[in-house]
Amino acid sequence: DTGVSQNPRHKITKRGQNVTFRCDPISEHNRLYWYRQTLGQGPEFLTYFQNEAQLEKSRLLSDRFSAERPKGSFSTLEIQRTEQGDSAMYLCASSIRNGDNYGYTFGSGTRLTVV
Amino acid sequence: QQPVQSPQAVILREGEDAVINCSSSKALYSVHWYRQKHGEAPVFLMILLKGGEQKGHEKISASFNEKKQQSSLYLTASQLSYSGTYFCGTEEEYGNKLVFGAGTILRVKS
Numbered sequence: 183d184t185g186v187s188q189n190p191r192h193k194i195t196k197r198g199q200n201v202t203f204r205c206d207p208i209s210e211h212n213r214l215y216w217y218r219q220t221l222g223q224g225p226e227f228l229t230y231f232q233n234e235a236q237l238e239k240s241r242l243l244s245d246r247f248s249a250e251r252p253k254g255s256f257s258t259l260e261i262q263r264t265e266q267g268d269s270a271m272y273l274c275a276s277s278i279r280n281g282d283n284y285g286y287t288f289g290s291g292t293r294l295t296v297v
Numbered sequence: 298q299q300p301v302q303s304p305q306a307v308i309l310r311e312g313e314d315a316v317i318n319c320s321s322s323k324a325l326y327s328v329h330w331y332r333q334k335h336g337e338a339p340v341f342l343m344i345l346l347k348g349g350e351q352k353g354h355e356k357i358s359a360s361f362n363e364k365k366q367q368s369s370l371y372l373t374a375s376q377l378s379y380s381g382t383y384f385c386g387t388e389e390e391y392g393n394k395l396v397f398g399a400g401t402i403l404r405v406k407s
Contacts, residue, residue, distance in 0.1 A: 224397030285341030
């Protein structure tokens with residue numbers, strides 16, 4: 183078990199371009215979350231999967247954002263027509279609801295810079 | 298709605314104690330605590346459930362007051378390694394996600 187893996191670690195893109203990030207969760211974890219974090223703030227919820235089903239999406243998330251988790255394994259987060267305000271650290275986390283201890287394991291994140 | 302953490306920042310000398318508070322306006326099922334060091338991912342510390350007991354390991358412990366929807370993280374005899382930003386994450390009744398506070402920056406000096 184190597185933890186939660188995210189790729190790429192850094193992404194610089196021009197405004198208006200599309201970007202896609204990948205997250206590989208801990209294999210036995212059935213829950214997968216995407217969060218966004220900006221400097222000096224806590225992680226902000228974006229979306230949540232249980233297995234392959236996307237069960238919740240933040241109302242703050244525009245239609246430019248889409249996420250998938252095919253076959254309940256890895257997940258991708260795509261941002262279309264990027265804007266400068268999308269610049270942030272995008273964190274993926276996974277967990278398993280098993281009893282009373284279901285803390286999230288976070289990946290190291292993908293830092294997006296939109297220029 | 299985002300939980301409110303206090304204080305925003307605290308500076309300690311090694312061996313001193315600290316308390317970090319987390320308050321929500323929502324009815325909560327659980328409160329999680331995480332520590333994030335600069336440039337790293339948040340790391341899970343502990344979870345407190347509604348109806349559960351106060352948790353703790355070594356010199357870091359936490360409590361959850363269900364009536365007030367408040368949780369506190371206690372750091373005793375702080376060490377340099379405790380430095381970082383501490384976040385509480387709250388889960389509402391019938392919720393499936395954590396909502397994080399803005400964080401408390403803790404710096405331990407020698």
